[in-house]
Amino acid sequence: MSRDILLRLAEDGLLVQPEAYEKMKLLGEETILNLIENLKSQRKDGELLIITPEILSMDSSDQRVDLEARGAKKFDFKIIKDTSMKSYTTGEIKDMGDYFNSRYNKLKEIFLGRGEFRDFLPISSVSPRHDVVAIIGMIREIRDTKNNHKIIEIEDETGEINLLVHKENRKLFEEANRLVRDEVIGVKGSLKGRFVIPSEIVHPGLPRIEEKPMDFSTVFISDTHIGSSTFLEESFKKFIKWLNCELGTKEHMKIAEDVKYLIIAGDIVDGIGVYPNQEKELIIKDVNEQYEEAARLIGEIRDDIKIIIAPGNHDASRIAEPQPAIPKEYAKPLYQIKNIEFVSNPSIVSLDGVKVLIYHGRSFDDMAMTVNHLSHDKSHLIMAELLEKRHLAPIYGERTPIAYEVEDHLVIDEIPHIFHAGHVHINAYKKYKGIHLINSGTFQSQTEFQKIYNIVPTCGQVPVLHRGEIKVLQFN
Template sequence: SDFKKESDVKEKYVNKENAEALETVENKKVKFKRNLTKTNVEYDFKIIQDTSKKSYTSGELENLIAYFQSRYEKLANILVKRPELKNYTKVADIEEGQSNLSLILMVREIRSTKNGHKLIEFEDDTGTIPILFSNKNEEVFKEAEKLVKDEVIGVLADKNGDLAIGNEIINPGVMRIPKKEMDFSIVFLSDVHIGSLTFLEDAFTRFIDWINCEFGNEEQVKIAESVKYLVIGGDIVDGIGVYPNQEKELAIKDITQQYNEAARFLGNIRSDIKIIIAPGNHDASRVAEPQPAVPEEYAKALYELDNVEFISNPGVVSLDGINVLIYHGRSFDDLVMAVKEFTHEKNDLLMEELLKKRHLAPIYGERTPLASELEDYLVIDEVPDVFHTGHVHINTHKKYNAIHLIISGTFQTQTEFQKIYNIEPTPAEVPVLYKGKYKCLKFI
């Protein structure tokens, strides 16, 4: 649904004085619209996964070993439920003369032979094994081309002497999930980038007015009235020092002031909407994933708002029984670099691939910094009803095995970085799961 120009909109603002940011200083605390009216709405809100206070890594080698063991064990527990892998063999237990192999392995190194085949060295916790994927077997070769370092898969192979030939690659994957009924709506945002010179303040103000049921046509206001939750999947602010010379592109050059400005906007959203905020790579959380929730020391103004919940990246929440996996999406950069068929524009394929791999950031040691925790929290343990990401600034929706894959766009125009890589953002397009059906509202 496209919004008409304000001059064309017949619906008038409800109480124009309230439509402006209500900032009355009381006891030295700024009061916003959401603070003025207490809500009676009942929320069935649960945090299923939040790693904010579960970071125990010391960065030592033992932590790294434990991290990869955790990854292997979690994904092996998913894979072993497949009939073909029920009686899988460990590398060290492969017998002399054994010809049929059923293995659960982690990718160690990927090479191409001079004849264009894929020769991949795998490992488990007992040893290593090279397996050749022939380009003459088109189906399995196509799957082999999507393999990335450090992911865990099942492999069926034939062994003849020292050479193993891969016949089938089995991803952990996701089964089709049953549909759940929704009598409420969820709005998804990310990459708002408040504080940037390219932040679209007018469009974001229209969004705030819409969610308050004060802007839009009859159908759009009806959607707004049904909204119960607002999920923000990272980069609510533009941050400081995220990339070289960023200060030249900032309207607000202080991180606390950026979060204060975010609180000014979110503080004027009506009080019966619960807001869930996860960090992204521009936020004031640590850079390495999993990222703890945005810290209160920088975002005190946001923490003072009623009905705002903070969660880690990644994080999982249950919203009235709808399980939402929130991940900012930085690992998309690594997938695009590693697999030639992937692009930022076809980001629905990236989300689908992460679900197939059952891991949010499988490649270790590239652009996406990963903390070597004692447990790998980026494994997708449970299949969600909604998988929400951002980062790429391109709005997308797809249903995959009945799971809603939602990438919220951005409220920022094209950045210098995006110009270099020819990435065209879709600014001010907001996805809404309207009582279970996908809608996209445009505020520009």
């Protein structure tokens, strides 16, 4: 088959599977040109078609059925939440007060939806005359007493009060060990002296949701770190070939044909100056050129897959969360790819009615270092904890830079069907209360920093939700 015909196929929006290509090479050029015209005449406007061996075996009366099944996908894609245009702060101290008031009031509303907290008391109204008190407060400080009990200082808009949790109350004490500074909790208990002795400590929480049926497949990746000397380019190219139905087992090829969406949860490139002496680990030392290389690679992906890209802490967005979408001035070549959508970190998108919360995962560092039972290699547990706290980065002032704005955009006020994150470079999956929790690992081999902390990344292992069922495909 001549190069001219291959170009003609591409120009006419016709993709050819490898097996079909081998079959077409045995046909005369006139037969192929007639086939192209026949396919074009039956195709709907703008429809992208994949030529399969089955199509070549059919007569023209049968082709319409197969084309409708394998034709261009119709996307029902919506951005539900994006902070790119809403994110602002003057940098004044007043903004910090507004930010925490926004957090408190948003989470208080969630608690008010729970029957047992509808009659909560403002902290300033708590007195010994109440047999049992119900309060909603933000944690200001957590400290241990000399006898290893816990004192938890909480506050609301009216005042502050201390909770005392005795270590002998093992269940409640374990619950107290999960708490972190700046989260909002509900407390039931009684006042003894100047302390509230809790009988119950609860998070805003979330109900078990009904799973959303999926008649398509979605692929999740993150942390490609293009530009780094440890970027696994060959592994990434294998992944792209699979997406293009050019590589894999028969089963994997069927999954690839079914892929409708690809979500990239940040750290597309390695960036510049993200950490000291980073330039020693870069093969591309200009961030614009890193994005050019990303566009060259990602641009190879067939264009009947919609690609959604959010930034991470290595990308050329502002470092403080929430991060606006990657600016066009740095990633212009990516913006020229028509099937790419850019969103903020975090963001919520709807894929044919399936709600996906996308968050790069910078706060996972703080959670892993603060809460005893959490760790980087079990990020699904961190994700479940954040869902219960209904906040993506509850701890303020640690490793995760947070912009204190008029509104706290990191509150999880919309419950997703899928929660996708990255950052830790280790794959994880859990179905929690009907929600798919997915961490997509990395396409970067172990860095010097990771060696110091004995972090072993899972490289080139790509999670795919294939019609609601998780599959992990290996490209290493």
